[in-house]
Amino acid sequence: MSSAQFEIQLIASFVAIACAIPGTFLVLRKMAMISDAISHSILPGIVVGFFITQDLNSPLLILLAAVTGVITEVLVEYIQKTGLVKEDTAIGLVFPVLFSIGVIMIAKNANDVHLDIDAVLLGELAFAPFDRLFVSGVDIGPKSLWIIGSILIVTLVLLYAFFKELKLSTFDKGLAASLGFSPAIIHYGLMSISSITTVGAFDAVGAILVVALMIAPPASAYLLTKDLKKMLLLSACFGVFCAISGYWLAHWLDASIAGSITTMLGLLFLLVYLFAPSKGVIAVLYREKQQRTEVSLLTFLLHLKNHDEASERHVNHLNEHINWQKVRSKTVLDLALKNNMIEIENQVVSLTPKGDEFTTQAIDYIITNEDAQIEDMKEDFFLFRG
Numbered sequence: 001m002s003s004a005q006f007e008i009q010l011i012a013s014f015v016a017i018a019c020a021i022p023g024t025f026l027v028l029r030k031m032a033m034i035s036d037a038i039s040h041s042i043l044p045g046i047v048v049g050f051f052i053t054q055d056l057n058s059p060l061l062i063l064l065a066a067v068t069g070v071i072t073e074v075l076v077e078y079i080q081k082t083g084l085v086k087e088d089t090a091i092g093l094v095f096p097v098l099f100s101i102g103v104i105m106i107a108k109n110a111n112d113v114h115l116d117i118d119a120v121l122l123g124e125l126a127f128a129p130f131d132r133l134f135v136s137g138v139d140i141g142p143k144s145l146w147i148i149g150s151i152l153i154v155t156l157v158l159l160y161a162f163f164k165e166l167k168l169s170t171f172d173k174g175l176a177a178s179l180g181f182s183p184a185i186i187h188y189g190l191m192s193i194s195s196i197t198t199v200g201a202f203d204a205v206g207a208i209l210v211v212a213l214m215i216a217p218p219a220s221a222y223l224l225t226k227d228l229k230k231m232l233l234l235s236a237c238f239g240v241f242c243a244i245s246g247y248w249l250a251h252w253l254d255a256s257i258a259g260s261i262t263t264m265l266g267l268l269f270l271l272v273y274l275f276a277p278s279k280g281v282i283a284v285l286y287r288e289k290q291q292r293t294e295v296s297l298l299t300f301l302l303h304l305k306n307h308d309e310a311s312e313r314h315v316n317h318l319n320e321h322i323n324w325q326k327v328r329s330k331t332v333l334d335l336a337l338k339n340n341m342i343e344i345e346n347q348v349v350s351l352t353p354k355g356d357e358f359t360t361q362a363i364d365y366i367i368t369n370e371d372a373q374i375e376d377m378k379e380d381f382f383l384f385r386g
Contacts, residue, residue, distance in 0.1 A: 004129040009247050011128050011145050012261065015201045016213050016239025018152040021159055022194040023214035024235050027222055028170050033088065034073060035214040037095035038191070039198045039207040041072040043102030046199060051105075062199050069195025070188055072098060125247075125257040128204045144204035151200040155193055159232075162186065167228055209258040213239050216265035223276040242268055296332050298362055301341060304351050305359045315347045 026032055045068030049061035072094055079090040128144045140146070159166070168176040169183040176183050194214070201210045221234035246261030253260065274281050304313055311317065315333070333349075336342040341355035351359065 005247075005251075007129040007142055007145060008125050008257065009244050011142060011148060011204055012125055012243035012247060012257070013240045014145065014148045014152050015205055015210070016217070016243045017236045018148055018155055018197050019201070019210060019213035020217050020235035020239045021155050021232065022190055022197060024218040024221070024228075024232050025166060025170055025190055026194065026214065027218040028228075028231075032215045032219070033091055034076065034191075035194060035198070036211045037072055037076065037091045038069040038195050039211050041095040041098035041102075042066075042068045042195055042199055043099050044068055044105065046202070047102050047105045062196055065199035066192045066195040068098065069198070070191050073188065073191045125205055144201075147200050148204065151197055155197065158189075158193065162189070166190070205258055205261075209262055212262045212265050213243075216269050217242070220269045220272040223272050223279045238265075238268055293331055293335060296328065297335050297341075300332050300336065301351065301355055301359045302362065304342070304349060305356070305363075310348050313349045315344065315349060 023032075023035065026035055042065040045064035045066070046061050049058060049064040053060050075094045076087065076090045079085060079093060080087045085093070129142050131143050132139050133141060133143045133146055165176065165181045165186050168179065168181060169186040173183040176186070197214075198207065198210050205213075217235040217238035218231065220238050221231045224234060225231050242264040243261055246264040247257055249255075249264060250257040250260035272280065275283075277283055307313060315329075333342070333344075336355070337344070339354075340352055341358060342349050343352055344350075
């Protein structure tokens with residue numbers, strides 16, 4: 001592995017971690033798409049900063065981009081609070097206008113500099129190692145690495161310093177305000193960090209990959225854990241994994257690095273979406289199947305409780321009169337037997353003392369409709385769950 005390859009992966013990893021931190025809070029605040037709005041609408045701030053300094057590497061570009069990002073959020077909130085449109089509509093109104101203003105400014109005044117639309121939207125990690133930073137004539141590495149590394153350090157310091165405030169204002173604004181924290185200041189601080197991170201990663205990876213790295217890893221982590229610290233850690237790990245694996249996928253396919261990383265992010269989210277232990281599609285379908293089986297079992301036990309006739313309690317009755325298919329009938333009978341709820345003699349089903357007690361409690365639950373009671377019943381009686 002060459003030094004250029006190592007630097008590309010290191011830059012991509014730093015960008016992934018820097019994006020995962022604000023991205024986690026944006027996902028939790030249900031503001032994921034604001035990252036897309038910010039990544040486009042900060043273009044006028046970059047252009048104005050360049051007009052003032054005539055230097056694409058000036059920190060003023062990052063500062064003005066952050067200001068533009070905050071202005072974007074203020075405008076979105078103002079339009080939303082009118083009650084005339086929803087947040088997604090407000091975002092769709094604000095960021096195209098600001099982005100278009102930036103495009104017009106570039107087309108009219110900066111057509112001959114490396115501030116073109118393709119570079120801003122797409123970026124190119126493959127070129128990042130060739131843009132070097134020299135101090136006193138000494139090459140100290142790629143500029144992108146130092147820029148995003150500095151932003152990452154600042155982000156980590158702010159996260160450590162204001163973690164409690166961020167957590168409170170994210171989950172309970174009222175409590176945060178009552179404790180003396182200003183949710184508004186925390187909110188706009190988060191928007192500023194998101195803007196700074198976005199513009200810092202522009203030249204290296206482009207806006208498309210920044211948005212993907214801000215949303216996909218936190219969204220994947222959100223499906224796996226409810227713990228904020230674990231979510232932040234998982235988001236960073238997912239981002240780094242996709243950054244490195246995406247680079248080698250691009251190397252193997254001879255394709256765009258940013259496109260390959262984004263593809264890996266999409267595949268990662270798909271896997272988590274399908275196979276997450278508690279929130280994944282397969283887990284949800286399995287729980288629904290379990291619940292249907294338990295409801296069928298309860299229906300069957302209530303039927304036995306209400307009928308003494310042997311014909312009504314015969315095994316074939318499940319298929320002939322209750323209209324259950326054979327597979328469903330067998331599943332219900334097996335579950336009842338494994339829980340020692342019933343006994344079968346000469347194909348006639350009877351409640352055991354345990355089954356009778358359970359059914360009596362179930363009738364009480366149906367009458368009172370107390371959720372806590374049904375959970376206690378499951379703990380007491382369902383030793384084997386489907």
